[in-house]
Amino acid sequence: xxxxxxxxxxxxxxxxxxxxxxxxxxxxxxxxxxxxxxxxxxxxxxxxxxxxxxxxxxxxxxxxxxxxxxxxxxxxxxxxxxxxxxxxxxxxxxxxxxxxxxxxxxxxxxxxxxxxxxxxxxxxxxxxxxxxxxxxxxxxxxxxxxxxxxxxxxxxxxxxxxxxxxxxxxxxxxxxxxxxxxxxxxxxxxxxxxxxxxxxxxxxxxxxxxxxxxxxxxxxxxxxxxxxxxxxxxxxxxxxxxxxxxxxxxxxxxxxxxxxxxxxxxxxxxxxxxxxxxxxxxxxxxxxxxxxxxxxxxxxxxxxxxxxxxxxxxxxxxxxxxxxxxxxxxxxxxxxxxxxxxxxxxxxxxxxxxxxxxxxxxxxxxxxxxxxxxxxxxxxxxxxxxxxxxxxxxxxxxxxxxxxxxxxxxxxxxxxxxxxxxxxxxxxxxxxxxxxxxxxxxxxxxxxxxxxxxxxxxxxxxxxxxxxxxxxxxxxxxxxxxxxxxxxxxxxxxxxxxxxxxxxxxxxxxxxxxxxxxxxxxxxxxxxxxxxxxxxxxxxxxxxxxxxxxxxx
Numbered sequence: 325x326x327x328x329x330x331x332x333x334x335x336x337x338x339x340x341x342x343x344x345x346x347x348x349x350x351x352x353x354x355x356x357x358x359x360x361x362x363x364x365x366x367x368x369x370x371x372x373x374x375x376x377x378x379x380x381x382x383x384x385x386x387x388x389x390x391x392x393x394x395x396x397x398x399x400x401x402x403x404x405x406x407x408x409x410x411x412x413x414x415x416x417x418x419x420x421x422x423x424x425x426x427x428x429x430x431x432x433x434x435x436x437x438x439x440x441x442x443x444x445x446x447x448x449x450x451x452x453x454x455x456x457x458x459x460x461x462x463x464x465x466x467x468x469x470x471x472x473x474x475x476x477x478x479x480x481x482x483x484x485x486x487x488x489x490x491x492x493x494x495x496x497x498x499x500x501x502x503x504x505x506x507x508x509x510x511x512x513x514x515x516x517x518x519x520x521x522x523x524x525x526x527x528x529x530x531x532x533x534x535x536x537x538x539x540x541x542x543x544x545x546x547x548x549x550x551x552x553x554x555x556x557x558x559x560x561x562x563x564x565x566x567x568x569x570x571x572x573x574x575x576x577x578x579x580x581x582x583x584x585x586x587x588x589x590x591x592x593x594x595x596x597x598x599x600x601x602x603x604x605x606x607x608x609x610x611x612x613x614x615x616x617x618x619x620x621x622x623x624x625x626x627x628x629x630x631x632x633x634x635x636x637x638x639x640x641x642x643x644x645x646x647x648x649x650x651x652x653x654x655x656x657x658x659x660x661x662x663x664x665x666x667x668x669x670x671x672x673x674x675x676x677x678x679x680x681x682x683x684x685x686x687x688x689x690x691x692x693x694x695x696x697x698x699x700x701x702x703x704x705x706x707x708x709x710x711x712x713x714x715x716x717x718x719x720x721x722x723x724x725x726x727x728x729x730x731x732x733x734x735x736x737x738x739x740x741x742x743x744x745x746x747x748x749x750x751x752x753x754x755x756x757x758x759x760x761x762x763x764x765x766x767x768x769x770x771x772x773x774x775x776x777x778x779x780x781x782x783x784x785x786x787x788x789x790x791x792x793x794x795x796x797x798x799x800x801x802x803x804x805x806x807x808x809x810x811x812x813x814x815x816x817x818x819x820x821x822x823x824x825x826x827x828x829x830x831x832x833x834x835x836x837x838x839x840x841x842x843x844x845x846x847x848x849x850x851x852x853x854x855x856x857x858x859x860x861x862x863x864x865x866x867x868x869x870x871x872x873x874x875x876x877x
Contacts, residue, residue: 345394346403347371347387347410348379371413372406589614590739595648597641597664597671599626601820602684602711603654605718606744611635613743620644641665645674645681650737654684654711657829658691665695677703680733684725686710686765686826688833689755696729696754707733708754710761711745714821722746726764728757759837766834766848769827769868772809773851776872779813789814809869818866825864828855 353359353367353376360378368379387410395407596607599621610617611633619627620638627637638644641664645651651671655661661683665671671681681699683692687710696706707730713723725741725748727734734750741748751757782792793810796802812818831852838845858864858874 371409592649595644595651597653598655601715602718609721609743640669641671642669642674650680652682658687661685661687675702675704680705682707684709686761689758692758693755705730705733708757726757729754762834765830769831770851773854780875812869813872818870820867822868824868827868
């Protein structure tokens with residue numbers, strides 16, 4: 325097995341950056357995914373994530389010799405999960421290889437026995453035909469010579485050839501995707517390709533971003549859509565923009581644990597207002613990626629940590645906007661978003677022609693439309709960009725950004741979006757992102773309530789809640805979200821990763837969105853009532869998984 329040295333060099337100091345090595349294995353790419361031009365590379369699946377990428381040969385190193393070094397560099401929980409996945413895969417592969425070896429030995433013994441019986445039968449026929457002793461000796465010698473030759477050929481075969489012979493696939497020309505992956509420089513790589521790929525397939529989800537001029541650029545974009553066409557998400561943090569059939573656009577970047585040498589931070593001055601659960605992680609990643617950031621928060625003490633990391637302090641929202649080129653804001657609800665813009669020393673007072681404002685709060689479409697109008701009326705540029713994720717994803721730079729409004733401003737924010745998220749979508753006119761975000765959170769909130777309901781039903785009927793989780797984790801509903809929220813409930817740990825009061829707010833706004841277009845939302849309405857009960861039980865400032873307590877009280 326191989327892993328990629330996903331490291332970012334600080335060239336001025338010659339030291340490693342924040343990106344550790346990461347374990348992966350070479351797999352076959354999707355059939356419709358073309359290989360990048362240039363240096364030889366492999367399609368790699370990264371353990372512990374759903375990421376894939378084309379990786380150059382020189383960036384790959386063998387797993388076992390570098391395992392300890394890799395573990396010393398990275399102590400994170402996600403990385404340990406990746407290492408555990410590698411070891412589990414190795415155990416399964418070893419078991420399969422042993423079974424295959426045993427079967428091959430039996431087959432070889434049967435073949436040898438069959439050949440021996442064939443030789444004996446041939447000898448009888450020759451004797452019956454009264455062949456001369458000389459001819460018999462000559463024939464026997466030639467037969468031995470032929471057998472020896474065959475044995476020699478078998479012994480000289482490469483591991484790749486032996487693996488191909490043992491494969492159930494018929495001999496002949498290899499499929500195109502396999503042929504593209506062969507590399508003469510390393511027999512170890514050949515063994516990896518023939519030994520593990522066939523027995524362990526991952527669903528394709530990602531690939532490397534390519535230039536707009538590349539003819540197969542459209543083949544792997546918009547990975548988060550529910551369309552039946554296969555799409556792939558980028559593994560590097562390189563920017564990629566492409567048009568969807570509906571006119572929406574996606575900028576894709578990958579896991580923050582990936583190498584990020586391709587990001588060049590914008591030279592524009594960035595402002596950020598609101599350092600809550602989401603805003604804190606976003607600002608931290610903007611700073612780590614080299615952006616110049618000025619921060620403001622209603623509770624000024626929260627700014628101290630970021631000032632130590634290199635941020636500048638703004639005394640008021642108006643001051644931040646007036647001194648920065650692009651100002652982001654991430655606050656709790658529609659009222660807070662309006663107060664931030666329209667209140668005393670608010671954003672609007674700092675807006676003048678050319679100033680840019682990006683609202684990342686999850687609010688309703690009417691609120692964001694109103695804010696856009698007042699910003700634009702002062703000559704400013706406006707973009708809404710609510711984010712899907714939680715505190716951990718924010719810290720990891722793995723948010724999904726839904727944007728709408730000024731398309732040029734969206735593109736100006738590309739390096740910022742890459743720093744804070746793995747994917748962003750441009751959804752058209754102002755209001756579309758707010759609507760989409762509410763729908764996403766409506767689904768998430770309803771699902772969380774259903775999880776809590778299932779766990780309590782298991783408890784009252786005498787079933788093991790842990791067993792229920794184990795069953796769910798082995799089925800189609802398996803996800804990080806499901807596992808984390810169930811673990812919260814089983815451990816009684818409701819430390820906020822996504823405040824319960826905010827998911828209830830989003831459910832309420834989603835129901836209102838449905839009412840505005842006369843569309844029923846009975847499931848969301850039922851879930852909303854459960855969250856309201858949880859709030860009445862003083863669970864507002866706990867994690868959304870605390871909705872479980874609404875069922876047990």
